Amino acid sequence: MSASAATEHSAVAPAPEAVFQALGDSTRLRCLALIVTHGELCVCELVHALELSQPKISRHLKLLREAGLVADRRERIWVHYRLADTLAPWTRTTLDAVVAEHADSPPFADDARRLAHMPDRPDGRCSN
Structure with missing residues (x-):
């Protein structure tokens, strides 16, 4: 696998139980939002936006990846996360609805504000 290869944990959509278990933790929900x-x-x-330690964020992202909700992509020493391509339409609809309903509420609005004001993000991307 190359240094910039993307990974999907599973070729099948995550089970409803895995989705709702992942959404039941506030750190994972904030990352997903x-x-x-x-x-x-x-x-x-994500570390900057949520004001949590890198090991804690990485642990939650690992659980999201194992649940089939996110996929990662390595770029040199950095790991980028996105929603998994295998999400069922109902899962994406659920995530979109949660984000839309709570985007202006704490802690989600606070996370978005901190991310928007993160220094050293040329072209809106991480350069650390």
């Missing part, structure tokens, strides 16, 4: 909104984010962008 930002990923839904921005399409793809680097781990360091």
